[in-house]
Amino acid sequence: MATDNECHDPGDEAAALHQPSRRRFLQSAAAAATVGAAPNLRAQAQTPVAPPVQTPAPVPPRPVELNVNGRAYTLQLEPRVTLLDALREYAGLMGTKKGCDRGQCGACTVIANGRRINSCLTLAVMHEGETITTVEGLASNGALSPLQRAFIEHDAFQCGYCTPGQLCSATALLQEYRNGTASVVTADVRKRPAKLSDDEIRERMSGNLCRCGAYANIVAAIRAAHEGSGQDANAAGAHSHDNA
Numbered sequence: 001m002a003t004d005n006e007c008h009d010p011g012d013e014a015a016a017l018h019q020p021s022r023r024r025f026l027q028s029a030a031a032a033a034t035v036g037a038a039p040n041l042r043a044q045a046q047t048p049v050a051p052p053v054q055t056p057a058p059v060p061p062r063p064v065e066l067n068v069n070g071r072a073y074t075l076q077l078e079p080r081v082t083l084l085d086a087l088r089e090y091a092g093l094m095g096t097k098k099g100c101d102r103g104q105c106g107a108c109t110v111i112a113n114g115r116r117i118n119s120c121l122t123l124a125v126m127h128e129g130e131t132i133t134t135v136e137g138l139a140s141n142g143a144l145s146p147l148q149r150a151f152i153e154h155d156a157f158q159c160g161y162c163t164p165g166q167l168c169s170a171t172a173l174l175q176e177y178r179n180g181t182a183s184v185v186t187a188d189v190r191k192r193p194a195k196l197s198d199d200e201i202r203e204r205m206s207g208n209l210c211r212c213g214a215y216a217n218i219v220a221a222i223r224a225a226h227e228g229s230g231q232d233a234n235a236a237g238a239h240s241h242d243n244a
């Protein structure tokens, strides 16, 4: 620090006035930033406020007739109710499971007119007049289907949450094979393979996920039902096909 006794060179002070000090530089930069931001602040203040979203009035329920597992149901449903919710919440058939509710897991698979579908991705009103089979409809007169027995014998589940969807999907899969439907791993799509290989089963079941990872046993159970080892492959799915 300079003291009163120190000499000051007037030339040095003049030079200091003309050299940009660090403080002066920071003050200039802050002033420039404020000027630059001002238009943005004004623009933000002037952004128009979006009008409130108008929620459409709910469409009143109307009677929807569904044929599920051979029984006729007349349900009072809004048009936006999915088939999955109609089955679980309105018909009381809780066997069909809701996993992802967006078509990714297959837990909600049911059979509609012989085709397996994700019931979370379709509206109940779209299936009036169709024949729907859920896992509750796979057994016949209290007797499990051969495929259901194969799942038990091959320990093809752990928690069982995905199992209703797996069973419906596999039931329809065996019928698709009998109908000659090809998959993307079928070597020659012009003729039905002599039997379902494990690759065919895995590919055809690829829409059904199992968080417990019971895939190896699921494939084994389907293969057993298909080959009829202790099972009658032709009977597997016959009940659902009859319903369809």
Ligand code: FES
Pocket: 097, 098, 099, 100, 101, 102, 103, 104, 105, 106, 107, 108, 109, 118, 119, 120, 121
């Ligand atoms: S709940 Fe339908 S696909 Fe997952």
Ligand code: FES
Pocket: 156, 157, 158, 159, 160, 161, 162, 163, 209, 210, 211, 212, 213, 214
């Ligand atoms: S057995 Fe648990 S998710 Fe498949």
